Amino acid sequence: MERSDFLARVETAQASAILPDHPPDDPGQWVPELPEVDLVTRFIEMAEKMAAEIHTVPVDDVISEVIDRYAIDNYISWDADRIDGLDELPDGPRRIHTETPRGVDGRAEHNAAYMDCQLGITGAEAAFAETGTIVVRSGPGQPRMASLVPLVHVAVLPRERIFRSASHWAADPSARMAEGSNVVFITGPSKTADIESIVTLGVHGPKHLHIVIV
Amino acid sequence: MTPVTFRERSTRELGTEKVVNIGKATRRKTRDRISASAAYPPMESMRDRAREIRLHTLANLSDYLAQFADSVERAGGHVYFAADADEANRYVSQVAADRGVRSVVKSKSMVTEEIELNHHLESHGLDVVETDLGEFIVQISGDRPVHIISPVMHKDRYEVAELFADVLDMDYSNDPVDLNAAARQHLRSIFLGADMGISGVNFGVADTGTISTVTNEGNARLTTTAPRIHVAIMGMERLVPNAGDLTVMLEVLARSGTGQALTVYTNLITGPRAYDEQDGPDELHVVILDNGRSEALASSSAEILACIRCGACLNVCPVFREAGGHAYGSVYPGPIGAVLTPALFGHDEWGDLPFASSLCGACKDACPIRIDIPSLLLEQRTESMSKGGGDFAWLGPGLAAYRRIATNPVLWRGFLVAGGVFGKATGEWITRLPFQAGNWTTTRDLPAPADQSFHSWWKEHRG
Ligand code: SF4
Numbered sequence: 001m002e003r004s005d006f007l008a009r010v011e012t013a014q015a016s017a018i019l020p021d022h023p024p025d026d027p028g029q030w031v032p033e034l035p036e037v038d039l040v041t042r043f044i045e046m047a048e049k050m051a052a053e054i055h056t057v058p059v060d061d062v063i064s065e066v067i068d069r070y071a072i073d074n075y076i077s078w079d080a081d082r083i084d085g086l087d088e089l090p091d092g093p094r095r096i097h098t099e100t101p102r103g104v105d106g107r108a109e110h111n112a113a114y115m116d117c118q119l120g121i122t123g124a125e126a127a128f129a130e131t132g133t134i135v136v137r138s139g140p141g142q143p144r145m146a147s148l149v150p151l152v153h154v155a156v157l158p159r160e161r162i163f164r165s166a167s168h169w170a171a172d173p174s175a176r177m178a179e180g181s182n183v184v185f186i187t188g189p190s191k192t193a194d195i196e197s198i199v200t201l202g203v204h205g206p207k208h209l210h211i212v213i214v
Numbered sequence: 215m216t217p218v219t220f221r222e223r224s225t226r227e228l229g230t231e232k233v234v235n236i237g238k239a240t241r242r243k244t245r246d247r248i249s250a251s252a253a254y255p256p257m258e259s260m261r262d263r264a265r266e267i268r269l270h271t272l273a274n275l276s277d278y279l280a281q282f283a284d285s286v287e288r289a290g291g292h293v294y295f296a297a298d299a300d301e302a303n304r305y306v307s308q309v310a311a312d313r314g315v316r317s318v319v320k321s322k323s324m325v326t327e328e329i330e331l332n333h334h335l336e337s338h339g340l341d342v343v344e345t346d347l348g349e350f351i352v353q354i355s356g357d358r359p360v361h362i363i364s365p366v367m368h369k370d371r372y373e374v375a376e377l378f379a380d381v382l383d384m385d386y387s388n389d390p391v392d393l394n395a396a397a398r399q400h401l402r403s404i405f406l407g408a409d410m411g412i413s414g415v416n417f418g419v420a421d422t423g424t425i426s427t428v429t430n431e432g433n434a435r436l437t438t439t440a441p442r443i444h445v446a447i448m449g450m451e452r453l454v455p456n457a458g459d460l461t462v463m464l465e466v467l468a469r470s471g472t473g474q475a476l477t478v479y480t481n482l483i484t485g486p487r488a489y490d491e492q493d494g495p496d497e498l499h500v501v502i503l504d505n506g507r508s509e510a511l512a513s514s515s516a517e518i519l520a521c522i523r524c525g526a527c528l529n530v531c532p533v534f535r536e537a538g539g540h541a542y543g544s545v546y547p548g549p550i551g552a553v554l555t556p557a558l559f560g561h562d563e564w565g566d567l568p569f570a571s572s573l574c575g576a577c578k579d580a581c582p583i584r585i586d587i588p589s590l591l592l593e594q595r596t597e598s599m600s601k602g603g604g605d606f607a608w609l610g611p612g613l614a615a616y617r618r619i620a621t622n623p624v625l626w627r628g629f630l631v632a633g634g635v636f637g638k639a640t641g642e643w644i645t646r647l648p649f650q651a652g653n654w655t656t657t658r659d660l661p662a663p664a665d666q667s668f669h670s671w672w673k674e675h676r677g
Contacts (some may be wrong), residue, residue: 001296001297001504002295003283006297007276007295008276009504010275010276010279013511014276017512018517019269019517020269020517020586023269023273024270031255031458032256032536033259044620050475050478056324067235104313111406112406114406115402115406131465131475131476132475139490139491140490140492143493144489145439148432148435150438164463165461166461166476169525170457177424177482178285178289178423179493180484181486181487181488182438182439182482182483182484183482183484184481185464187476187478187480189639190430190432190479191430191433191478192347192348192432193472194348194351195347195371196371197239197364200391202394202395202398203347203394203397203430203433204345204398204402204435205436206432206438211519
């Protein structure tokens with residue numbers, strides 16, 4: 001249907017819609033009223049509740065520990081200069097190339113390298129204390145796949161970027177929700193409860209989420 | 215013969231193991247929702263706020279749709295306005311044909327169930343694979359989703375285990391961890407080789423053209439990242455004005471739907487992969503679907519379009535718990551479905567669904583948007599009857615009397631006392647009504663009189 005016809009039909013319909021209350025003309029800005037807390041403490045409490053593991057030691061130490069613990073031999077990462085507090089990327093395991101070919105050819109072959117991807121290293125540009133959530137944005141040097149396909153995800157979060165809640169973040173000018181083709185809020189590792197409401201981790205996304213606060 | 219009415223379908227379902235599973239799962243979900251809300255003091259004010267946002271958006275929908283479409287296009291996406299299921303389906307298969315698409319992955323989307331998109335694409339020779347674990351189980355077992363959030367709530371692990379041992383390359387196991395791992399492995403290679411990913415949209419943000427999908431598994435992220443083309447299908451009512459409104463809706467949705475503070479992955483997409491990004495789809499298409507929504511908007515049931523598909527009203531509904539989702543015969547079951555289905559698709563076929571309710575008011579209490587579902591059910595009943603009786607014509611005079619009695623607390627109590635119901639009420643629900651109304655409760659339960667919610671909602675409704 002033509003856009004103009006579609007919109008005209010909606011306009012006619014909404015004119016005769018019977019809605020219960022008088023909806024406000026402009027809802028305006030709103031954030032929930034929450035008690036004042038120490039943001040870092042609350043974030044750690046909630047993120048751990050969501051089955052994330054939190055670290056407050058230097059990033060490089062966490063990455064070495066993770067590589068040992070999960071016997072990592074390949075990884076996918078943001079560029080090192082995109083991650084606060086990270087000096088250099090690990091040189092032991094093999095780094096998977098992330099520049100995906102455009103167009104019809106070569107994409108499936110490229111994607112096949114993600115099949116058994118083990119570790120992903122990314123930054124996190126903000127966090128929500130109330131829900132234990134991190135915000136991960138795509139951009140140059142910041143591939144989406146790094147927080148998505150590996151078994152283990154290590155995300156580096158600057159402590160001054162922890163907001164009280166998602167709404168507090170959205171109200172802040174730094175949020176720029178539409179910058180980058182993808183912004184994802186991550187709250188704990190991938191999970192499902194589809195079978196008999198039993199929670200199991202690591203369905204399509206990472207099974208282990210490590211957040212390093214720097 | 216295929217059953218065509220709610221009464222026939224529910225008779226087939228009642229008491230089966232399937233609905234016993236549904237009863238258990240819905241009670242658990244209700245407990246989770248209540249504790250998640252109790253643990254979050256601003257929840258009640260957030261619900262008020264969410265309701266304002268939804269009603270404001272509906273009252274100004276055409277403006278927000280125009281703004282949203284402009285914003286999607288500015289971000290480099292294509293927008294298509296589909297008047298009905300047929301137009302939407304044909305647009306998607308045309309995009310696929312023009313771009314040499316062979317394989318399609320889908321993340322869970324009720325609107326694509328509504329338009330039967332899988333069937334359409336398969337008839338055009340495409341491979342379509344559902345990637346949400348529950349929807350995948352539905353697909354390989356040739357079943358239908360039983361619930362809008364938990365599609366396989368009616369199956370137990372033994373059934374899934376047999377299915378997977380049969381269809382996937384795995385040894386028999388009924389451990390959900392093993393079943394999950396087998397599905398991950400199987401679906402991962404399909405994801406990575408797919409040409410097109412199709413998702414629904416939980417909310418579209420008008421001022422930025424952002425679309426959001428929420429999943430716990432991460433399948434919507436893979437669907438919208440790995441293939442070279444992403445097609446998002448959105449019911450036209452699913453907009454919010456801006457980012458701040460979006461975060462309110464997301465929290466309310468997660469706490470009401472699954473009792474989580476936020477869903478594990480809230481995926482926000484604004485346009486296709488940018489020129490300087492390393493991955494993501496080359497193309498983004500957003501299909502905005504009417505399919506009966508403008509008729510519903512123009513009706514006295516317009517409020518139903520404020521629904522955010524959280525499933526809370528299904529979980530508390532005594533009829534849904536006893537009869538299950540398949541009894542409704544619609545992709546939208548439960549209280550929301552009993553209003554939405556006839557409002558969208560007409561009363562000729564679906565006119566009996568609004569009667570599949572005891573009007574107990576539990577759905578209204580549970581609804582995060584505080585949608586007055588019981589009144590909307592009454593509106594839809596009136597519509598059904600004015601548009602020609604069907605097998606529920608006998609309800610006409612009885613219902614009028616019922617309304618008169620039920621709207622008056624004194625008469626209502628008198629009615630129950632006279633029928634001796636007080637003596638018979640055991641537990642939570644009245645399972646048999648006195649006098650001629652006995653007909654009514656053959657397939658319906660009423661809340662016990664101790665529950666004040668019926669009176670209070672009606673009082674509120676009458677002002
Ligand atoms: S009507 Fe309310 S409770 Fe039911 S699915 Fe919609 S938003 Fe949820």
